[in-house]
Amino acid sequence: MFNNDRLLVQILLLALLGASLWVLAPFVSALFWAAVLAFASWPLMRLLSSALKGRESAAAALLTAGWMLLVALPLAWLLGNLAEHVRDATELAKNVQMEGLPPPPEWLHQVPLLGERLVRAWHSIDAQGAAFFASLKPYMGQAGNWVLARTAQIGGGMVELVLSLVLVFFFYRDGPRMALFVEKALERLIGDRAEHYLGLVAGTVQRVVNGVIGTAAAQGVLALVGFWIAGVPGALVLGIVTFALSLIPMGPPLVWVPATAWLAWHGDYGYAVFLGIWGMFVISGVDNVLKPYLISRGGNLPLVVVLLGVFGGILAFGFMGLFLGPTLLAVAYSLISDWIGHAPPQLVVPPEVKEQENPPS
Template identity: 30%
Template sequence: MLPMPTTRTQEAQSRDLLDVLIRAALIAVLAIFCFRIFAPFLNLMVWAVILAVTLYPLQVRLRHTFAHKDGLIATLIILVAFGVILAPTYLMGVAVADSISHAISIAKSGSFHIPPPADSIASWPLVGQRVHDFWLQASTDLVGVMQRFAPQLKAAGLAVLGTVTGLGAALLVFFVSLIVAGILMAYGENGHRSAVSIASRISGPENGPQIADLCTATIRAVAQGVVGIAFIQMLLIGIGFIVMGVPGAGLLALAVLLIGIMQLPATLITVPVIIFVIVTEGVSTATIVFSIYEFVAGLADNVLKPLLLGRGVAVPMPVVLIGALGGMVSGGVIGLFIGPVMLAVGYQLFWRWVRDQPQTVRPPEEQQA
């Protein structure tokens, strides 16, 4: 028979339990206060880490050229990145401003006129007659159509204005995070050791380095396979718009970039533009070549994504793609990077847990057989 615990032992256990609860509560309060203080800078720091991880291989390549001067290398990379980003941004802003000013001048002059629809449109299945009637009304009484849809147009204008304002603020945060990323890159070796130490403390010494390397590879793969492909598509499609003289080519190219980052098909932009060009310009060799080129360019991500999105990542490409889509839906653009990282880490830990099973001992009769 085991001796029953004395009253003094019970009091000591209760006191120890109370001490543990008080310490846990104080740690929780401290963590909450720290998070509230750091929360305004959370997006900025996440972007800085993403940019630093993405650009750090370039710094490693330049290390021998600049005699291991990490601070100088990081400064040069950030300056070049500013130039690469600011030049297209400026040109895009000028193109958008010209398109808006041109539209305003046409609206004020009253010279804007929509050509009447072709009779063949009425024969389209299901929606042909409605499209023909609406188009015909717009060509004869545009002011009346605009007054009819004035509330919807006002709401759409406010939404566009809010989007532009949000893009401006996001661009400012991006530039500041790029500067912070340069500072992180200058201390890249220390940062990598810290990341490995944190991952080892959470998941164990045997898993820490692999988890840190997996997170790094996933961030770089998403940067190449999502943002890189969206930028390539913007260039390919935008060049076609400019050569064909499509109105608002700069604004449409920007929309292609945003749609590509949001993992939506670029054909949402290219197909309506192709229809607009064919309707306004007619069927000719130029419009046919333009249509084929834009349609193929809009599908280029289907070829490039399997090649770039999962490259260098020790998890299947569908896992990274699902993480990017789910992260984008739940967390915006930053979720585009955080989602694949979290899903890839969870995938690896799950299969490591599945494989780490104790060896079952077979019965003696099975061993003799």
């Protein structure tokens, strides 16, 4: 017989949980990134808290301020410079439309099979500049709308980033209590295996963080080398910006593509071609190789599961899927492995029943 009071309490608890999730829904992404950042940098929190003699709130405040200085301010500076460069690019397009293109470079004549055609196309565009730009106007409008939409997304991402950096303070300060709460809740749900799955999730997230940061560091160093070889001014600053933008999808091209265009505009066509190839196949290409390797290193997951988790997670959940995808597949893989490896219980037949079923002849 059902206990009506117990059923009513369960329904109220579910309704309360649903309402709470509804309230937190606008902040899910910011909470997620704050939790990932706090988890990844928790060793720093322990060291700083120990140096401050256990004052966790002061350590959390100092570490949060450090993240603000290290992440938020450089990104704000980058967006400000990006807006200025957009105005410069608009002015450059107007100048080209009014004054025409510069003379074609010498190496363009020497391109095998296509050199003469490229030179003729260059002169044709120069001679018919006004008509050419007039034909591009509809596409330029679409491109402008696309840039405007991306700018709005970047602005929303900046607001979300600042909110995450504010919330990370509370994850630092109350991290142990939150971890104990999650552990107790999982113990109520799945029993003794809660610690195993918590370790599995923690290990997977740690490997993903190591893969993301390690890949970003490699891309920053490779970008620095490419900018230094090509003679781009401010190579060190651009390398640091590449490292920061490597943490977001399609971030490094926002640095090496304008640098390549700058080289081409100043007549360094050879270095422009070099930097374009270096950026496409080395700076951006290393992301597809190094990140899955670092994520799968040190775990017992097959590499194909990691690859599917990384790329499928990004397609399904956006950038959050970089962490959610491998974590979900890791938990599912472990659950299925436990289920397959767990022997089904065998029915034990008492001796008396056996004697009744098979009486002695």
